[in-house]
Amino acid sequence: MRLGDRDLEAVRSHRSAETRCEVCPIRRRAVCAYCEPDDLEELDSFKSYRRFEAGETIAWAGERMSMVGSVVTGVAMLSRTLADGRRQMVGLLLPSDFLGRPGRAQNAYDVVAATETVFCMFQKPEFERLVARMPQIERRLLQMTLDELDSAREWMLLLGRKTAREKIASLFVIMARRDAALQREPKPGTLVFPLYITREAMADYLGLTIETVSRQISALRRDGVVELCENRTVRVPDLLRLIDESGDDADGGVLS
Amino acid sequence: MRLGDRDLEAVRSHRSAETRCEVCPIRRRAVCAYCEPDDLEELDSFKSYRRFEAGETIAWAGERMSMVGSVVTGVAMLSRTLADGRRQMVGLLLPSDFLGRPGRAQNAYDVVAATETVFCMFQKPEFERLVARMPQIERRLLQMTLDELDSAREWMLLLGRKTAREKIASLFVIMARRDAALQREPKPGTLVFPLYITREAMADYLGLTIETVSRQISALRRDGVVELCENRTVRVPDLLRLIDESGDDADGGVLS
DNA sequence: CAGCCGCCTTGATCCTGATCAACCGGGCGA
């Protein structure tokens, strides 16, 4: 598949080693955790890039999934749906996140592109052969999976025990941190970041309805905690205030 | 540390290779996923067994954790607490489950023994050396972590979208399946299994209050979905009925 | 045996977030 210039730029930056998070400077994250420089030539021949439109379904729960890979640009959502249609997002894939489970044929979740999204993908059998030959890939996958597990557990705390207002504040903190982590040169000072996703996606993420999401965002705006600018952009004048609203204790808490 | 006869019996059976789950016969689970028979001699010299009393705190969030290991008998709980004391259980460790994160010094969760619990433990540096030497251990850890991630996501669906009644039914389904999976020779017919944990633990697990837990269990009993016997034992006359109450679709759903 | 404590149950009331409904504004195709 032929990629456009913007996508190619993304692919190039995708190969960079690490970025730093301004909000929690300790935490670092490789943009593509299994592609370290010394593996590049070996992996490059097996990679392919695929692009999905916003709203496009990448995979259905229960379907066979023939590829694995990671997000280069854009946002993808993992979700599960109950028999009567209630839906819960169970994962949010931002650039550098891995999609697909080595060693399992079936896909456990619906995967939908929230925005236009580019994936760096491998055929699953080829990837598994690569993993078998290169144990360092397995090690990095384990670390990534453990990180995801930590995020999932933080999310469980949010879903089980936080109020609607705290949930919204937490979401903003998470997105601000993730955005800062992905910035090559994060700007100091006031945080400004894009809200990639719709109210519906936020509601599915937080276990709320869209009406409640809308109301609580309005309330946070009314109280001066956040400002909404054009292009679905959020400005946070005081990050500590926002973190305070999120219910987490100042130090620990939300994993980026 | 000296173990009693009952504990020694548990340790012996702990070395058995696999058990089968009557409820979902496809799913199998090694009782101790990193201890396959061919590794036994090598690992044995590094193992030690530790016992914790019911209610005893095994580790605090934020603390350094010098050991890793897995549950031999009993039940342990992972939980996170918000600044104001609201608590959410984020993991339930039953026999065969792994505790501790290779490659991280600090413990992210409070770990509490729900019942008397025996762990098979390794000093973390030794375990990491073993892992480095034996890549098959890393592979199994990856698979276990992926399983845990799937469970966590199933749990997120429960926390975000299920009603109190569905949450209770789901919990019973999970415990029935886990119990059946751990039975050496599961009895066919009506399911009977122990409720290892208190109402408080259930409430923390499900994101409810103890009063709601109590009320919903009473309601399920009144409606004939479950029966409560002595010794905190639950009898399920019709598993399909219970699964129906849990809100999951019949096939997919709750991971054991 | 009495008294206490921990765990559980049940009742009454309250409140947060869901539901139902109306409306707004922008983008897009007819």
Place this chain on the structure above:
DNA sequence: TCGCCCGGTTGATCAGGATCAAGGCGGCTG
């Protein structure tokens, strides 16, 4: 240009689960 549709906002009302409160039961200890 009109009208529709989609995503978002806001209001009114409802209901599920939280909270507050009282009491029961069983086990443990003095």
